[in-house]
């Protein structure tokens with residue numbers, strides 16, 4: 134139904150009718166198509182605007198003018214710039230360089246995939262022979278603690294014993310003490326989903342962060358998120374100082390443009406992607422794959 | 431839009447409002463084009479008139495299919511709840527159960543999500559909270575078997591409303607969509623005109639992908655209504671304008687929080703106002 138960006142750009146450049154040079158006008162038409170493609174992929178409006186300005190500067194130049202296939206050339210420039218925006222080859226590995234027990238805290242909106250990602254990370258760490266403890270600090274969602282316990286059983290990874298009548302901060306504090314006494318390498322703290330505009334619950338997270346001084350605060354984001362991704366991500370980042378992102382549910386057909394928005398406004402790297410409900414459906418992040426997906430390549 | 435004179439900047443501003451509310455690229459282009467035509471015919475004099483016209487255009491699209499969910503005296507009235515992962519299906523069922531139980535109806539919930547960890551426990555907690563009954567099996571059981579048992583139980587106990595909770599599934603996963611179709615087949619076999627309502631749950635924070643969700647779920651499960659959840663956050667949920675318009679689907683309810691009372695009937699006019707705030 135929808136022509137790919139590449140098809141559309143070819144159309145734009147066909148209008149050149151054999152002219153070998155690309156004018157400001159051609160760039161303008163081409164970038165209009167790029168802009169629509171990015172918006173359709175859920176990249177934030179302002180992020181797209183800034184990005185297009187940046188690419189315009191690069192595109193109206195000799196390298197494009199001399200190019201034989203201007204459509205492809207523009208796509209390549211756009212692709213490279215987007216990969217750059219996503220952090221390119223920067224180090225996006227999990228940072229565990231601290232005295233054990235190393236704390237990882239998972240945060241994000243309701244239903245983003247935090248608890249499942251806790252399980253996936255525990256499996257990942259177990260494969261690296263790290264002694265891992267899962268800590269359920271969501272006392273709000275019905276059966277959230279039980280959910281993490283089931284995942285722990287499936288993985289044969291220990292889950293700290295807590296109940297829904299306790300305070301999240303107390304659970305975390307007790308779990309840390311337990312981990313220290315029991316030679317745990319990494320502790321993963323699962324927190325309840327919340328909106329970044331919920332002052333009370335965000336304050337609760339700040340309290341937990343101050344107590345744990347986590348090495349990693351991973352913001353878990355749903356790949357299907359639309360324009361609000363920027364507000365949500367900057368809300369969490371401003372209050373907590375996130376260290377990275379887990380992009381979940383990439384196994385559907387969402388383009389995942391929200392990841393670009395999140396990276397653009399927080400500067401924090403995507404570290405992992407979720408590719409399914411099962412606990413082995415976790416992969417490290419590859420910027421070029423996401424960008425190709427967004428551009429429909 | 432506060433300006434007296436309408437210029438290209440005004441239209442750009444308009445486009446920004448629409449896109450950032452997740453109205454979607456296609457619907458935005460469509461809306462802006464419609465307004466441009468009205469501008470040419472000199473129907474709109476200033477920014478305020480333009481904004482008003484835009485609201486009207488969106489409202490028309492939403493109201494074309496607008497209708498509340500009417501629970502008839504079918505006994506049991508069967509509601510099937512479906513959607514992708516984590517959108518708020520189980521929570522919405524808890525809220526719906528509370529609403530109908532509050533009307534004096536006998537409500538039965540079927541825990542047909544046998545896949546996700548502790549999904550049945552979650553539904554069970556909701557059932558206990560709102561005074562509904564529940565049919566559940568062990569984790570990993572066949573969801574259709576749960577539905578079969580629930581149909582039998584609903585008939586035997588004379589329940590008024592039966593609500594089926596299903597596992598979250600990506601609309602693109604063929605085997606999971608087949609599993610859902612099987613659930614429907616079992617329902618229809620046991621209770622001939624069931625389900626009486628198939629609710630697709632959408633998360634207000636979702637962008638363009640909601641269109642693909644609506645398309646594929648409607649094709650596979652004959653969706654009859656939409657619930658838009660998590661409107662209490664900063665997301666506007668504008669994509670339902672396109673969902674409702676393109677797939678002729680009424681928005682039945684909105685979710686505005688995690689508590690039992692946080693479910694409202696959808697009000698198109700109010701929704702459109704909120705888009706512009």
Ligand SMILES: Nc1nc2c(ncn2[C@@H]2O[C@H](COP(=O)(O)OP(=O)(O)OP(=O)(O)O)[C@@H](O)[C@H]2O)c(=O)[nH]1
Pocket residue numbers: 241242243244245246247248249250271274277324325326327353381382383384385406407408409410414515516546598600
């Ligand atoms: N398809 C798919 N589903 C996922 C992925 N990650 C998580 N899920 C599903 O998304 C739903 C929500 O996941 P949870 O882990 O419960 O999300 P959460 O953020 O802990 O939710 P709350 O605690 O309620 O805020 C579940 O059905 C998960 O199985 C993924 O990468 N792909």
Ligand SMILES: Nc1nc2c(ncn2[C@@H]2O[C@H](COP(=O)(O)OP(=O)(O)OP(=O)(O)O)[C@@H](O)[C@H]2O)c(=O)[nH]1
Pocket residue numbers: 243244274326328513514515516517518519520521522543546549596597598599659660661662663684685686687688692
């Ligand atoms: N703020 C807010 N949170 C909601 C709303 N509806 C659901 N939630 C939360 O969203 C998260 C996911 O809700 P669930 O009801 O478990 O979603 P689900 O679709 O059943 O998830 P799966 O069965 O895993 O696919 C939970 O933390 C809910 O409390 C809402 O209207 N507002």
Ligand SMILES: [K+]
Pocket residue numbers: 660661662663664665666
């Ligand atoms: K909102």
Ligand SMILES: [Mg+2]
Pocket residue numbers: 247248249271274277323324325326
């Ligand atoms: Mg959780």
Ligand SMILES: [Mg+2]
Pocket residue numbers: 519520521543549595596597598
């Ligand atoms: Mg559920």
